[in-house]
Amino acid sequence: MSREISVAIAYHSGYGHTARQAEFVRQGAEEVAGTTVHLIAVDQITDEQWAQLDAADAIIFGSPTYLGDVSAAFRTFVEKTSGRWMQQQWKDKLAAGFVNSGAKSGDKLHALQSLSVFAAQHSMMWVSLGLLPGWNKSTASEFDLNRLGVWLGAAAQSNGDQGADAMHKSDLATAEHLGRRVAEQAQRIGA
Numbered sequence: 156m157s158r159e160i161s162v163a164i165a166y167h168s169g170y171g172h173t174a175r176q177a178e179f180v181r182q183g184a185e186e187v188a189g190t191t192v193h194l195i196a197v198d199q200i201t202d203e204q205w206a207q208l209d210a211a212d213a214i215i216f217g218s219p220t221y222l223g224d225v226s227a228a229f230r231t232f233v234e235k236t237s238g239r240w241m242q243q244q245w246k247d248k249l250a251a252g253f254v255n256s257g258a259k260s261g262d263k264l265h266a267l268q269s270l271s272v273f274a275a276q277h278s279m280m281w282v283s284l285g286l287l288p289g290w291n292k293s294t295a296s297e298f299d300l301n302r303l304g305v306w307l308g309a310a311a312q313s314n315g316d317q318g319a320d321a322m323h324k325s326d327l328a329t330a331e332h333l334g335r336r337v338a339e340q341a342q343r344i345g346a
């Protein structure tokens with residue numbers, strides 16, 4: 156039997172690509188019965204949304220990769236959590252992350268590692284992607300889930316000359332998978 160849980164997605168997107176990825180994370184979490192999802196753009200965060208973060212069972216963090224790390228706007232949000240960090244207010248909440256970049260690698264693993272260290276500083280419990288890598292055999296397809304072969308979270312690559320509507324189907328399905336997995340884990344831990 157499902158219980159009521161809440162999953163918050165706290166993300167930044169400068170040009171809309173990571174926002175679209177966040178939408179798919181939301182869809183995935185909403186596929187799990189009993190889950191309420193709050194989608195929060197951290198550069199416009201309101202007091203009500205801070206309260207949603209504080210009340211969430213799980214927070215999924217998302218950022219584009221800018222110069223090999225999370226964006227400055229995401230980092231501003233990170234620093235704004237320091238009061239909560241001092242009180243360890245988010246201790247034992249589930250956490251997970253997703254990142255996006257222009258290049259296939261683009262050093263986005265480093266941005267994802269920043270998200271996981273941020274979660275660890277809050278003593279949160281990190282949920283990995285839970286997928287084997289795709290697109291890594293002669294018979295494989297670029298439309299496999301996890302085509303970019305990341306374990307720590309969900310990754311996406313967005314062509315620099317195209318808008319968010321052209322994002323790769325695999326990356327969006329991988330983002331959806333992450334949202335679903337986090338909500339399932341929140342359900343399981345709460346059971």
Ligand SMILES: Cc1cc2nc3c(=O)[nH]c(=O)nc-3n(C[C@H](O)[C@H](O)[C@H](O)COP(=O)(O)O)c2cc1C
Nearest residue numbers: 168169170171172173219221222223256257258261
């Ligand atoms: C300031 C800046 C720095 C960037 N640095 C990187 C980078 O280090 N690696 C990379 O692959 N792409 C980099 N990009 C490309 C973005 O990661 C890419 O365009 C991404 O889709 C932007 O996401 P957004 O639309 O959510 O802001 C950079 C873009 C900007 C604007």
